[in-house]
Amino acid sequence: MTADKKLSTKPGRSSCFDFAECLKNDNITIGLERTLSTENFNIKRFKMDSEGMTQVLARLSFVGCLGHMTRIKPQFEKTRKVSEPRALQPSQWAMLCPCDTPEGELCGLVKNLALMTHVTTDEEQxxxxxxxxxxxxxxxxxxxxxxxxxxxxxxxxxxxxxxxxxxxxxxxxxxxxxxxxxxxxxxxxxxxxxxxxxxxxxxSDGGRVCRPLVIVDKGIPRVKEHHMQELKAGIRTFDDFLTDALIEYLDVYEENNALIALYKDEATTETTHIEIEPFTILGVIAGLIPYPHHNQSPRNTYQCATGKQAMGNIAYNQLHRMDSLLYLLVYPQRPLLTTRTIELVGYDKLGAGQNAIVAVMSYSGYDIEDAIVMNKASLDRGFGRCILMKRYSATLQKHENGARDR
The missing domain is CATH 3.90.1070.20 (Hypothetical Protein Ta0175; Chain: A, domain 2)
Structure with a gap:
């Protein structure tokens, strides 16, 4: 509008028109800041109105933050009571985690990426x-x-x-x-x-989910023992396995034409690929569960929902951060029973929770379902003690006599 006014009052055609004068001081900055804080992107003049453009990264715990980064939000309407899009599809095997999904109306619609997946970006056509x-x-x-x-x-x-x-x-x-x-x-x-x-x-377009598999020739995998020794010694990296054609990335479509064996003993002459490691069908959070195949399936899903809420440390720089709210556990401990995923994602270095010593009592005596009787002495010794940190902002003022607040 300002530009139109300037142009209409211009003295002559040849006189210079500076567009920078029409821009308000930090119009673009204010707009972007509003988008980042409210998740909505709207420009009134062009009737642009997009919702959910940004997400605030969950920083309650380190593993909750990792889980949020691998989340897949649906384009599907959540109010419709249709079971098909919520069901586990066979094509999602090892691409999306079979356990990690919220309970309630978003069940099966919000999914999480599995451990070894890679989302592609556009390549030159x-x-x-x-x-x-x-x-x-x-x-x-x-x-x-x-x-x-x-x-x-x-x-x-x-x-x-x-x-x-x-x-x-x-x-x-x-x-x-x-x-x-x-x-x-x-x-x-x-x-x-x-x-x-x-x-x-x-x-070759972006947005496809791929995962790596070991290539097999007539039932014999290309990755041999000496390759693994070189990897352990640090002579080889994962990228070297790709360039030497020992492993390759397959997307959902190409997987249709592949015959993949779980272990190398199961490979036949027809087999084209072997899984690198079968536990990578799970995501970051389901991978923290020890022996998940011994549990009833919904229990793993419940653990995925509650495991993110465990209080612990969120990052190494937690005392120098500017988060508006921080929950820190005073004595976080490593889990007694560890899994391969815990080592891979570094959860053992930034753990959440404490190992409680549990006493099992008689079935008909002082028992409570789904609750615990706490020992006061352990609380006095610091069990489950936590620190809550809030951010407060203060303005340092300048005074007329040249003095300023410190």
């Missing part, structure tokens, strides 16, 4: 398209109607757009995989041959 053409993909404009409808030629679809047709889809898919394993194209490009639809799908 131009070089991949020209590579496909070099590998024998023919444009549809060059083919006759007879050639278009032959049963042996497959349609090649690249990121949802039709690229052309290929006469030998199996050979084309194998060539693309060889190039990916050799590191000539991105490691997250996926090639999926759909025989039913007579299509070859190639995807």
């Amino acid at each position: 131009g070089p991949l398209k020209s590579l496909c053409r070099n590998l024998g993909v023919e444009g549809l404009e060059l083919l006759s109607a007879n050639e278009l409808h032959t049963s042996y030629s497959f349609l090649v679809i690249f990121n949802g757009n039709i690229l052309g047709k290929h006469r030998n889809p199996k050979q084309f898919a194998t060539a693309m995989r060889k190039l990916r394993r050799a590191g000539h194209i991105g490691e997250f490009v996926s090639v999926f041959v759909n025989k039913k639809q007579h299509c070859v799908y190639i995807a």
Whole structure:
């Protein structure tokens, strides 16, 4: 509006117009700050109104913060009483955690990523398209109607757009995989041959969930004992396994055409991949549960909901932070029973909670269901003692005589 007024009162066409004068002092900053604090992004002039643009990261505990970072929010309407989108889908195996989901109306809609997943980002499409053409993909404009409808030629679809047709889809898919394993194209490009639809799908776009698997040749895994020794000694890294074509990332579509064995003893000549470690089907928080396969399934889900609320330390720099509210446990302890996930995510270094010594009493005597009788002496010795830290802001004023508050 200010710009329109300035332009209408301009003395002549040739006189200079400075747009910076029309901008309020920190209009953009105020708008972004409002978005970050209220989660809503709105510009009245262009009728832009987006909700849920930002989320406040949960910092109640270290593991709660990790869990929040791996959360997947749904686009589905939560009020509808439909069970299908809430159910566990077979295609989610090892991509999304089967235990970690909230109870109540969002059950099964809010999910969490599994341990070894990777969410892809966009890759440049131009070089991949020209590579496909070099590998024998023919444009549809060059083919006759007879050639278009032959049963042996497959349609090649690249990121949802039709690229052309290929006469030998199996050979084309194998060539693309060889190039990916050799590191000539991105490691997250996926090639999926759909025989039913007579299509070859190639995807290099962002937002796909992938996970790493060990490549198998005729039932023998490529990762050998000496590779593992080199990894332990620090000679090799995880990235070296990728570049040396020992492991590769597969997304949901390409997994459809793979035969994956859980352990190397189960691999047959048909097997294409082996799981790196079966416990990675769980997420960060479900991985903290020791022996989860011995529990009734809902118990694991309850633990995922309550495990994030355990009080402990949130970070190493907790005493120098500016969080508005901090809960700190005075004597946090490491869990007595540890799991591989606990070591991987560093929960043993920043634990939450304390190991209570429990006395089991007679069944019919002084028993309470789902509650505990606390020992006063242990509370006096500091069991479960915590510190609550709040942030207060104060303004340091300048006075007219040049003095200032300290």
